[in-house]
Amino acid sequence: MRHIEALALIDGYDHRETGASITAHDFYRRLGCIDARSTGTAxxxxxxxxxxxx
Known part of the structure:
Protein backbone atom coordinates (compact mmCIF):
# COMPACT_ATOMS: atom_id res chain seq x y z
CA MET A 1 0.00 0.00 0.00
CA ARG A 2 2.82 2.41 0.76
CA HIS A 3 4.21 1.86 -2.76
CA ILE A 4 0.81 2.48 -4.34
CA GLU A 5 0.40 5.65 -2.29
CA ALA A 6 3.86 6.87 -3.33
CA LEU A 7 2.96 6.36 -6.99
CA ALA A 8 -0.34 8.19 -6.49
CA LEU A 9 1.50 11.16 -4.97
CA ILE A 10 3.89 11.27 -7.93
CA ASP A 11 0.86 11.36 -10.24
CA GLY A 12 -0.60 14.29 -8.27
CA TYR A 13 -3.33 12.57 -6.25
CA ASP A 14 -4.05 13.77 -2.72
CA HIS A 15 -6.03 10.73 -1.51
CA ARG A 16 -6.92 7.17 -2.35
CA GLU A 17 -10.22 5.34 -2.17
CA THR A 18 -10.86 1.66 -2.15
CA GLY A 19 -13.88 -0.58 -2.01
CA ALA A 20 -13.93 -3.15 0.75
CA SER A 21 -16.25 -5.98 1.65
CA ILE A 22 -17.24 -6.49 5.27
CA THR A 23 -14.36 -8.96 5.67
CA ALA A 24 -11.71 -6.44 4.51
CA HIS A 25 -13.18 -3.37 6.21
CA ASP A 26 -11.14 -3.64 9.43
CA PHE A 27 -7.95 -4.27 7.44
CA TYR A 28 -8.27 -0.94 5.64
CA ARG A 29 -9.28 0.86 8.83
CA ARG A 30 -6.05 -0.36 10.46
CA LEU A 31 -4.16 1.18 7.52
CA GLY A 32 -5.63 4.58 8.37
CA CYS A 33 -8.62 4.68 6.04
CA ILE A 34 -11.90 6.24 7.05
CA ASP A 35 -15.39 5.38 5.86
CA ALA A 36 -16.35 7.62 2.94
CA ARG A 37 -19.62 6.01 1.84
CA SER A 38 -21.26 2.65 1.30
CA THR A 39 -22.80 1.00 -1.70
CA GLY A 40 -24.87 -2.04 -2.42
CA THR A 41 -23.67 -4.57 -4.96
CA ALA A 42 -25.02 -7.79 -6.38
Missing part, protein backbone atom coordinates in the same frame (compact mmCIF):
# COMPACT_ATOMS: atom_id res chain seq x y z
CA UNK A 43 -22.85 -9.54 -3.79
CA UNK A 44 -23.97 -7.49 -0.79
CA UNK A 45 -22.78 -4.48 1.18
CA UNK A 46 -19.58 -2.68 0.09
CA UNK A 47 -17.76 0.09 1.98
CA UNK A 48 -15.78 2.79 0.20
CA UNK A 49 -12.88 3.86 2.37
CA UNK A 50 -10.64 6.89 1.92
CA UNK A 51 -7.16 7.77 3.07
CA UNK A 52 -5.67 11.24 2.57
CA UNK A 53 -2.11 11.09 1.30
CA UNK A 54 0.64 13.04 3.06
Missing amino acids: FGFNSILRRDLP
